Structure formats: C-alpha cells, structure tokens
Amino acid sequence: xxxxxxxxxxxxxxxxxxxxxxxxxxxxxxxxxxxxxxxxxxxxxxxxxxxxxxxxxxxxxxxxxxxxxxxxxxxxxxxxxxxxxxxxxxxxxxxxxxxxxxxxxxxxxxxxxxxxxxxxxxxxxxxxxxxxxxxxxxxxxxxxxxxxxxxxxxxxxxxxx
Amino acid sequence: xxxxxxxxxxxxxxxxxxxxxxxxxxxxxxxxxxxxxxxxxxxxxxxxxxxxxxxxxxxxxxxxxxxxxxxxxxxxxxxxxxxxxxxxxxxxxxxxxxxxxxxxxxxxxxxxxxxxxxxxxxxxxxxxxxxxxxxxxxxxxxxxxxxxxxxxxxxxx
Numbered sequence: 001x002x003x004x005x006x007x008x009x010x011x012x013x014x015x016x017x018x019x020x021x022x023x024x025x026x027x028x029x030x031x032x033x034x035x036x037x038x039x040x041x042x043x044x045x046x047x048x049x050x051x052x053x054x055x056x057x058x059x060x061x062x063x064x065x066x067x068x069x070x071x072x073x074x075x076x077x078x079x080x081x082x083x084x085x086x087x088x089x090x091x092x093x094x095x096x097x098x099x100x101x102x103x104x105x106x107x108x109x110x111x112x113x114x115x116x117x118x119x120x121x122x123x124x125x126x127x128x129x130x131x132x133x134x135x136x137x138x139x140x141x142x143x144x145x146x147x148x149x150x151x152x153x154x155x156x157x158x159x160x161x
Numbered sequence: 162x163x164x165x166x167x168x169x170x171x172x173x174x175x176x177x178x179x180x181x182x183x184x185x186x187x188x189x190x191x192x193x194x195x196x197x198x199x200x201x202x203x204x205x206x207x208x209x210x211x212x213x214x215x216x217x218x219x220x221x222x223x224x225x226x227x228x229x230x231x232x233x234x235x236x237x238x239x240x241x242x243x244x245x246x247x248x249x250x251x252x253x254x255x256x257x258x259x260x261x262x263x264x265x266x267x268x269x270x271x272x273x274x275x276x277x278x279x280x281x282x283x284x285x286x287x288x289x290x291x292x293x294x295x296x297x298x299x300x301x302x303x304x305x306x307x308x309x310x311x312x313x314x315x316x317x318x
Contacts, residue, residue, distance in 0.1 A: 030312045033195070034305065041200020044227065056220050064213040065204065147193055154189040 006088040018086035025086065032079040036153075038072030040146055050122070050139035052130055059131070060123040096159045100152035107145040114138045165247035174244040184245065191238040195311075197231030199304050202270060209273060209289055209297035218289070222278050228270070255317045259310035262303045269300035 009015060018024055042065040048054045049062045084091050091097045118135060125131070168174060177183040201224055207213070208221055243250050250256045276293050 026316055030309050033308050037196050037199040040196040041204045045204050054223055057216055061216045150192050150196055151189040154192045155185055158185040
C-alpha cells in the first residue's frame with residue numbers, strides 16, 4: 001500500500017471521528033473484543049462437532065451458528081477497518097498486524113473450502129458417525145488459525161518501534 | 162494493602178513487569194481464554210434462549226468442560242496479570258466491577274447447569290423453563306459487562 005493510500009485512509013471520516021473522540025476508540029475496542037468472542041464461540045461449536053468432541057446430533061444443526069460467526073466477523077471487520085483509518089501508518093508496518101491479516105485470509109480460504117467442498121457431504125451423515133480426516137483438519141485449522149489471530153492482535157502494541 | 166504490595170514484589174510479578182515477553186504472552190493467553198469462555202458462554206446461552214433448538218441440550222454438556230478449561234486458563238493468567246500491578250487493580254473500581262460480573266456470570270452458568278443438565282433433558286425437544294431463559298439473558302449481560310469493564314481497566318485508574 002502506498003503512502004498516498006495510507007493517507008487516504010487516515011484522512012477519511014472514520015479516521016477523523018476515531019481520533020477526535022476520547023471514548024470512541026475504547027468503545028470500538030470493546031466491540032472488537034465482543035466480535036471476536038462471538039466469532040470464536042460460534043466456530044468452536046461447529047468445529048468441535050466436526051472434530052467429534054460434540055456428538056449425537058447431525059452436524060447440519062450446528063450450521064445455524066455460521067451466520068452468528070459471520071456476524072461476529074462483520075463487527076470485527078468494521079471496527080478493524082475503523083482502527084486502521086485512525087492510524088494507518090502505525091498499523092501498516094507492524095509485523096503482528098501483517099501476520100494477523102495473512103492469517104485471516106487463510107482462515108477465510110479454509111472456510112470457503114469447507115463451504116464449497118465439505119458442508120453438504122457432512123449434512124447427510126448419521127448423527128453418531130465419526131468424521132473423516134479432511135473434516136477434522138479443516139476444524140483444527142479453523143480453531144488454530146483464529147487462536148493465532150487473537151495472539152497477533154494482542155501482540156500488536158508490543159511490536160512497534 | 163500490605164498483601165498486595167508484597168504480591169507486586171514477588172519474583173513472578175517482577176518477571177511479568179520487567180521481561181520483554183512476560184507481559185505480552187500472559188496477556189495473549191488471557192485474550193484466548195476470554196474468547197473461549199465468553200464465546201462459549203454466549204453460544205450456550207443462545208441455545209438456552211432457543212437458538213439452534215434442534216441440538217439436544219445434553220449435547221452441549223461437553224461444552225462446559227471447554228468453558229472450565231478456558232476459565233482455568235484465565236484464572237491463572239489473570240492472577241499473574243493482577244500480581245504485576247496488584248495495588249492498582251485492587252483499588253480500581255472498574256476492575257472490581259469486572260470481577261463482580263465474572264463471579265455473578267459464573268454463578269448464573271452454574272445455576273443453568275443445575276436446572277438444565279442431566280438425565281431429564283436428553284431429547285431434542287427439551288423443554289426449557291422460562292426461568293432458565295431469564296437467567297441466560299442476564300448471564301449474557303454479565304459476561305458482556307465483564308468484557309466492557311475489562312477493556313476499561315486499561316484506561317481508568
């Protein structure tokens with residue numbers, strides 16, 4: 001991203017609003033934390049069922065939590081972009097921020113693979129059957145990546161120069 | 162107050178205050194534990210309120226083990242974080258509000274387990290009493306309150 005693009009983000013309305021108010025930024029941070037809890041909690045339900053830790057009911061029943069996960073992600077996407085607008089020159093070079101963004105992309109690809117290749121197959125499995133290795137891998141990747149995203153996020157203030 | 166002053170001077174507390182990675186790693190652990198506890202609590206409470214109703218309530222029982230593990234993680238990481246700045250935290254109103262929300266939130270989850278888990282609710286069409294739904298709603302507010310107070314602890318006091 002060029003310095004001009006970063007300046008564009010910085011000069012945006014979101015950036016101005018975020019910098020001008022003392023309570024807005026903490027409020028956005030709180031929303032960001034809530035969003036991540038909603039995202040992670042809902043994914044835990046789906047992924048723990050895919051791993052077979054939860055059992056005795058159709059995997060398809062957990063799909064009700066996928067919109068919840070998307071809702072949590074949307075909160076964090078909006079607040080995240082807002083943070084970036086407040087101080088893009090601080091976030092952009094930050095190694096923890098960059099790793100976090102790449103991990104989120106990988107998590108997204110993992111989710112798309114699940115949706116387009118796996119989710120329909122799993123729907124027709126009997127309630128008590130075990131899941132195959134691919135399913136379990138997708139679930140482990142999902143949880144593992146999001147845990148690393150949380151850690152990267154928390155590390156960001158400590159990797160500034 | 163003497164106890165909290167002493168706590169801040171213990172080797173573990175000093176390590177967290179002074180080492181390059183001590184504080185960030187304990188803080189990161191605390192964030193992951195928070196995601197597990199509050200995330201799972203929110204989903205369990207949503208189920209009690211009727212969301213995803215065709216998942217049998219008893220199937221969610223195993224989630225409580227995960228919640229407990231997350232809580233243990235945060236109890237330990239929280240104690241470590243507390244020890245590094247004990248005097249400031251124990252005199253911070255916002256922090257005490259956070260602890261109160263967590264204790265009350267924990268009690269609400271315990272009450273829900275007592276009311277809903279066990280042999281009586283193994284069917285898919287488990288009947289959830291209205292009282293349980295009220296407790297689930299209150300529980301959500303308490304845990305959200307814990308997150309808000311937790312974030313504000315960094316800014317106030």
